[in-house]
Structure formats: structure tokens, C-alpha cells
Amino acid sequence: MDTLMDVRPSDADHDHGVRSPEGTAPGLGRLGARAQIEVLDRDGQIRQSLTVAQWPLRIGRALDNDLVLNDPHVAAHHLHIASTDAGMQLHVDETRNGVQLGARQRLQQGESALLPAQGEPIELMAGRTRLRLRLPEHALAPEVVIAPLVSLRRRATPLLLAAFLLIGGLLFNNYLNTDPDGLTRVIGNTLLSAFVGGAVWCGFWATLSKIFTRQTYFLWHLRVFLVAGIALMLIDIVPALFAFAFSWPWLTDFAFVGEIAVAAAALYFHLLAVEPARHRLLKWVAAVCAVVGIGLTLWFNVQRNDMYGDELYMSHLFPPALRLARPISTDAFITGLGPLKAMLDKKAKEPGRDDGSAHDDDDNGN
DSSP states (O other), rough: OOOOEEOHHHHHHHHHHOOOOOOOOOOOTTOOOOOEEEEEOOTOOEEEEEEEOSSSSEEEETSSSSEEETTSSSTTTTTEEEEEEHHHHHHHHSSSSSSTTTTTTEETTTOOOEESSSSSOOEETTTTEEEEEEOTTTTTOOOOOOOGGGGGHHHHHHHHHHHHHHHHHHHHHHHHHHHEEEEHHHHHHHHHHHHHHHHHHHHHHHHHHHHSSSSOOOOHHHHHHHHHHHHHHHHHHHHHHHHHTOTTTTHHHHHHHHHHHHHHHHHHHHHTSSTOOOOOHHHHHHHHHHHHHHHHHHHHHHHHHSSSSOOOOOOOOOGGGGGGGGOOOOOHHHTTTTHHHHHHOOOOOSHHHHHHHHHHHHHHHH
């Protein structure tokens, strides 16, 4: 919903010391400026701002306010901010929607709250209009360097290293798992899939960022893609290595937990470039996706294998020199197979699904 901001006529400006904005208002260094109130869009960018020279500052939809908001969810006299002996105080006036102060505190009609004079600027939500109050004591964000002025080599070097590491890992894995006769074809398919898949994936997210924030952030999405790919590759190798070295097969059984966690983190950082002002909501989205993904995987494993783990046996064998677990004797190994034999005998006596279906078919045929 678009929110417009108006200011009182010139005679009211003289009474309350409010200067009409011209685009973006000057900084707080102007003579007599005591604060600046800014109207933010959905991406956290400043749409309009107003310099305040005297208190109180009244905000609402009525024309007798200092800051007039064209928002149907804002009351005629929604709130006012005044300077008291205890400090800057926000008071909620006659409104049913209240005022959101920061990320966690919500004030209802008639309630007041002292505003911190130090730290970051204060964000408010009146109706569906985002406001930000800047006081002279608040910290000023550092200057952002224009992207073309940043060294291209400095920006590209980490991305190139990450790309070479990911592609090198994929090629080495194909080298280990492929016969020499088909190695060239597999390497070609891997390179083509990596480049095309990465371009399509990052292009998709860059398009979403362009639609919602008017910036593509392609390098950001490419960085997320590369880091997530390297993390997934490490999750495929490191748990298997430790499982082999220490005889911990459960590490590979539940390696999917780490894979889902990495995918959820990548989703969070991709969405962060689409909705940069909703960090908390995006964290909840990523957490819910991770919990749902892990739960569904556990359920499918139980349905398929009658166990929560993902592997029936350890499928990775490394050089024997990496084996750190104490070897067991043949007699101990045979003794340990006793419970397994009992379980297999019990399974063999149970009617299988195929046998049951075949028996039903015979009955239907008779």
C-alpha cells in the first residue's frame, strides 16, 4: 500500500518549527534541527523525510498534525513525540491499531515509552506505515562505497576461488566414481550442468531481487550459491570420513540433517536480497523449512527402510591408513552378528507386501 506524507502549511511550520521537505530533507546538522522523521518503503529505503526543529511532533491523518500520513490504518491523531525531563517520550493517542516500537514492543492507546537517545535510529510502525526517527545522538551509518569504485579484482577473487574449489571438488568426485572410458563425457556433463544450473538459479533469484528491490544483486546470489555448494560437498565427504575413521556409521545415516540445514540457510540468504527489511520473518521461514524437510525425510526413511537413518550400510570406504578405530577380532565380530540374525529371521517369517498382494490377486482370480 502506497503511503504519502504531507506537511502543514507555512504558518503551521512557523508555529511548530517543522520544515517542509524537498525530496530528501537535509541532515541533522542544519541550524535548529533536533530530529529527522523518515517514511520508509517496504525495502527500508527513504521515500520522504522531514526535519524537526521543535517538539512535540504530532503524527496522524488529520491535517492539524505536523506529519500527515495518507494511510487508512492510521488514526486522525495517532501518536506524538515530546521532549521531557526523562528524555524523548512517545505517546500513543486515540488509535485502535497502536504503534509498533522496534521489533518487539507494541504500544496501545494511552501508553507511553521512553525512546533511547543513543544507539541506532528508532523504527516505528504506525498503521502500515514504517517510520524512522533519527536524533542527533544516534549513530550514523558509515558511507557506502559506490560499487564501480571498488576494485574489481578484490570483489572477483573470492568468487573465482570459490568457483574453482566447487568445480574442482565435483570433478574429483567424478574421477573417483567413473570408469576411465567414460570420464571425458562425465566431466563435460558436469561442467555444463554446473555452469547452466548456476546461471539459471542465480538469474532466477536476481530477477526476484530486481522486481522487489530494483536491484539485481547477482553477485550476492552467486556467492550464496557457491558457498552452499561447497558446504554440501563438505557434508558429503567429512561425515563419511569420520564415520569410517571412528566406526560411527550414524554420521552418514543422518548426514541429510546437515544438507537440509545448508539448504535452509541458502534460502534465507537468497530471500534476504529479495526482502532485506524482514530479517526476523525470513529466519522463521528458513527454520520452518528446515524442520519440515528433516521431518519428512525421517518419515520417508521409516516408510522405506523401517529406520530413521538414510543409509542401510556405510557406503564410503577410504584408505585403511585413515582408520583410527580399534579393530575387533573375528570372534567378536561373529558374536555381534547374533542380534542381526534374530532380526533377519523375524523379518523372513513376516508376510511381505509382494506376497500379500499376490495372494489377493489369486483370491480374486478364483
